[in-house]
Amino acid sequence: MDKKALIDEIIDYIKVIIITVCLTLLVLHFVQIARVVGDSMLPNYHEGNIVFVNKKFYHLKDCHYNDIVVAKAEIGYEEEEIIKRVMGLPGDTLTYDHGKLYRNGELLEETYIKEPMDDDYQWEVTIPEGQIFIMGDNRNNSADSRDIGPVEFNQIVGKVFFKLF
Numbered sequence: 001m002d003k004k005a006l007i008d009e010i011i012d013y014i015k016v017i018i019i020t021v022c023l024t025l026l027v028l029h030f031v032q033i034a035r036v037v038g039d040s041m042l043p044n045y046h047e048g049n050i051v052f053v054n055k056k057f058y059h060l061k062d063c064h065y066n067d068i069v070v071a072k073a074e075i076g077y078e079e080e081e082i083i084k085r086v087m088g089l090p091g092d093t094l095t096y097d098h099g100k101l102y103r104n105g106e107l108l109e110e111t112y113i114k115e116p117m118d119d120d121y122q123w124e125v126t127i128p129e130g131q132i133f134i135m136g137d138n139r140n141n142s143a144d145s146r147d148i149g150p151v152e153f154n155q156i157v158g159k160v161f162f163k164l165f
Contacts, residue, residue: 030056032157034070034081040136040143041068041083042114045163051083055158063089063132063153065103066112068160071134071151075143081157084144085112088125088133095124114138125150132156 036049045051045068053070063069067086072079088094088103095102099116102108117139123146127133131150136142145151 030054032070034083034157034160036083039141040138041085042138042141044068044112044137045083050164051160052162052164053158054161058156058159060090060130060132060153062159063156065089069132069134070157070160072155072157073143073148073151075148082134082143083160084134084136084142086132087135087145088127088150090127090129090131092133093124093126094133095122097122112137115140130154 032053032055034051034053036045036047036051038047051068051070058069063086065086065088068083069086070081070083073082074080075082087101087108093104095105096117098120099118100107101110101117114137119140125133125145127150130153132153133145133150135144135146
C-alpha cells in the first residue's frame with residue numbers, strides 16, 4: 001500500500017470516528033439512558049432494566065396518565081432520579097380509601113400494579129398547577145409522591161419510551 005492510499009484510509013477512519021461521536025452526542029442531547037434501581041416499579045420494570053428517556057420533547061402539555069417518567073426527587077437527604085408512573089395531573093384530586101385509588105371521584109382500574117396497597121389509612125390530595133403526582137407500580141415498596149408530595153414538572157427528566165432487559 002502506498003503512502004497516499006494509507007493517508008486516505010486514515011482520513012476515512014477519522015471521518016467515521018468524528019461522525020460517530022457527533023451523532024452520539026446529538027442523540028444524548030435528546031435521549032438519556034437510565035437504569036432501574038430497586039423494586040418500586042415491579043412487575044413492569046425490574047432492577048437493572050435499562051430505559052431510554054425522551055428528555056427534550058416532553059412537556060407538561062404532553063404529560064398523560066400512566067406515562068412512565070424519570071424525575072429528580074429528594075429521597076432522604078439526597079437527590080435521586082426515580083422512575084414512576086404519572087397518576088395525577090394539575091387540578092386532579094386523588095383519593096385513597098380502603099385500599100382503592102380514585103382520580104376525580106372515579107375508581108382507577110390498576111391492572112399494572114404488583115398488588116393492592118396494604119395500608120388502611122385514607123388520604124386525599126389535589127395536584128397544584130405545574131405539578132404531577134407520581135407513584136410506583138409496587139405500591140407497598142415505593143418512595144413516591146405519597147412520601148415526597150407532588151413533583152414540580154421542572155423536576156421531570158423525561159418520559160420513558162423504550163425498555164431494554
